[in-house]
Amino acid sequence: MRKTINYYLQCRVLLRLMGGPDKACVHRFLVPSAAGQYAFNWNFYPANSTMLVNILIICLGFAGLIWGADKFVFGASAFARNMGIPPLVIGLTIVAFGTSAPEIFSSAASALAGEPELAIGNAIGSNIFNLGVALGVALVIKPITPPKSLARKELPALILVSVICGLLMFNRYIGPIDALLLIAVVTFFIWKLFRGHRSGEVEAIEEEEIPDNVSTGKALGFLLLGLALLIISAEYLVDASIEIAAILGVTSGIIGLTLVALGTSLPELAATVTCALRGHHELAVGNIIGSNILNILVVLPFPGLLAAGYFDSSLLTRDYVAMMVLTALLVALCYPAIRARRQLGRLSGLAFIMLYLAWFGIMYYQIH
Template identity: 45%
Template sequence: MTLTALAPAIAALLAGLVILVWSADRFVHGAAATARFMGISPLVIGLTIVSLGTSAPEMFVSTMAALDGAGGLAVGNAIGSNIANIALVLGITALVAAIPIQKKLIKKEIPILLLVTIIAGLVLADLKLDLFDALILIIALIVAVYLLFQQTSESGEAIIDEDEQAEIDAMPKKNAIFWLVAGLIALMVSSKMLVWGATSIAHAFGISDLIIGLTIVAIGTSLPELAASVASALKGHHDIAIGNIIGSNIFNLLAVLPIPGIIAPLVIDSAVIERDYMTMLGLTIGLVFIIALSYRRGTIPRFTGIILLAAYVAYMALLYSQSI
């Protein structure tokens, strides 16, 4: 198929990605401000709307993919985004600024992420993703949010960037409702565009939906995490920078991965476990060692970013070699 024939699909993919990232930001701010007007506490807003909002692109893309029968893309998006968050997003963030390590990462957040990653592996081990599997992940999501709520309420630490909190607080009620509705509509439309464009390109080149989900779509839906983490690091809000990545990975596995199991249960390619899940698990364990080894010196050194980016390039090369 010629490039000209693929032009509509490429345009839909690129436009879908841009609108998806923008609309996710607008939707989260509108939803958070609306919740504030309803009297919901900032802590609850931060742990639910804002934290889940970082995974909003993945959630909507996976929903549209599952509805369109592209379950492989949905699964690939969830796992691929986690791989991208650790190797690509954290890698770039570490190059931008040395990231300080706080004790709570080792004692609280990292153990939850590691446990969630193991649970996801056990759920996927039978190479099926059905309603029962989805329910297990959703129950784990509720437990994880509760644990994070307890930890955050005890520490009293902010989980939302100061500038982001200021925008939420300053948003008038009518604007909040407008962006809540408009952002939601734009998310649905843009995710539909992205899925159509991605699957069209995949089918034209004989590439599986899974590979497209693990690569182009995963990188695209990880852009909000990249933007948020780099911006936070440049502002000196390093705890929020790495917190964005860890929180997003937890929600990707517990809120995004169950979606195809609910909408259209599917049989999973064995490569998802043997190649993709093991890569994600390896990177997660690697993140544990990076944080543990960096704790004494107080920061994650910049050269770690180079190692993580090299790992991501190697993974992309592996996917390419197995897809041709």
Template identity: 40%
Template sequence: MLILMSILGGFIILTLGAESMVRGACAIALRLGIAPLVIGLTIVAFGTSAPELAVSIKSALAGNSGIALGNVVGSNIVNIGLILAITALIKPIKVQSQMVRRDIPFMVAVSALLLFTVMDGEVDVIDGLVFLALLAAYLVYSYRSGDADDSDADIEEVEKGPKNPLLAVVMIAVGIGMLVGGGILFVNGAVELARHFGVSEVVIGLTIVAIGTSMPELVTSVVAAIKGESDIAIGNVVGSNIFNILAILGITSLLHPISSAGFSNVDFAVMLGFAVILLPLAWTGLRIGRREGALLLVANLVYMGYLVQNATAA
């Protein structure tokens, strides 16, 4: 009963946190003239990735590398194959040309970099420093190239939110705090439930922890899409995938080397595959519609089925 209450309570907190952060982020974009896409790729993406960071650091320091790395790889798969898919099924997502020219290709590149990095069996301190340097360069470039005039026309239709930028910042901070707390509460309950049934660490990391820590992305993207803020919806997913690799693995590997033992090349290939397939899907008509969402969802379910089948066979 306590485990189920933890899962349910975590989800409720996540929902409230996402609402607060999206309102605050939209207000910042409007008041300070920052493009909503940049907000989605940075502030919102980092905020929704906070649970992954907390879980990965905690797991790595406890010697549970399988959960730490599986959390990132699984979350990146879930972000595209589940979060973006469900969001598109609820409401088709408009995609800016800048997203397909710069941000999605960069996500593909860092996904390929991670695949190359784990070939020696771990993500070490040197790898972490390279990841963080790339992240810093990406953030600086994103901020400097952001143009509020490129934002969605729908931004004017979004609920205005607070007029005071300071209050908007507080809403973002409170939202992030609730996302972190709710995410960890949800994950703790889900992991305990999985361990009760004897599921391995790698599978727990790739599935339950990945889905649990991706709940902020799901709720935030759905809320943003419903409010007509496509930039934040897709920017959140793409930005989170970039942050998951460069920031989370970068920071975690500085504290403790992350072993890739127990992982199959299939897991990393699927993560890279989802990143690659998103590019043509987003490029076609500069939108991700319900048909594309259904395709991504089916692909994700096939992969989840593969993981469950392998876990059962083992």
């Protein structure tokens, strides 16, 4: 069905480009195939038209992923609550992982399509975008005061997870053992959260994110609708991304690092800027750090489990290094600011943005 819809859209675009659906015009770019049907005449087929179609599919895929993730979290949270599961458990599992659902499902679809580099590029590229653009833009719009809890919990966890990621990527191979190790780490983190988050304040915050007074049938409907949207949108997004990579003559990892990472990270950008404008400084920074940790621990295991293999060295020497440089900048800025009780201002935001642009420029130069 996916190929049929894509074929139909391409036909419509080509008909528009050729000036109308007359048969003489159609036969200029369609030729009879062996099966008695028509196939594209690739010698005539304009490359720009398929690019436009795939970009349209990718945009629709992003919209489906984001909207589907929202409905999935809503339905799953309400259904779990109706089943008697405590709000704390729901908040630390469904709500927490639901925010990274676009990255998770696009990574799974990439691995199933035999494109592990697209999945790895999505995870690393999303982390680079979160720090370089989402946090950078938020700081430029409004300075943020990093909370003390970052120094004790979130930042050490981010450093540990980032180092583990580098050690696993060092041999340029992601396999089942690497994936299981990452799953073990995220399981340990969840266990620590269950033990550490026992205060009424934390549980009250989490309860606000869980829908109330929703029937079980309605909750299950939203859950299935969101899940279907996530699966279908991820599949279309990955297929269109692979086609764009082929047209541009670049690896799927490049598309994952840029286009896919940008689209799947738009919710983090919106959430971080909104939290900064409303003065929720802890949520603004914590959202970025939490998303980056989950991208490594939850998104990266998919290529290891479903499409184990070697990946391009640039994902390690260029992109992982860029992620670590941005992470190091975050650590270097946050710890002194926490000790001195001062804000991270617009200059800090510009530093993140400039590093992101520098990384993007280096990548552009290398592929051209």
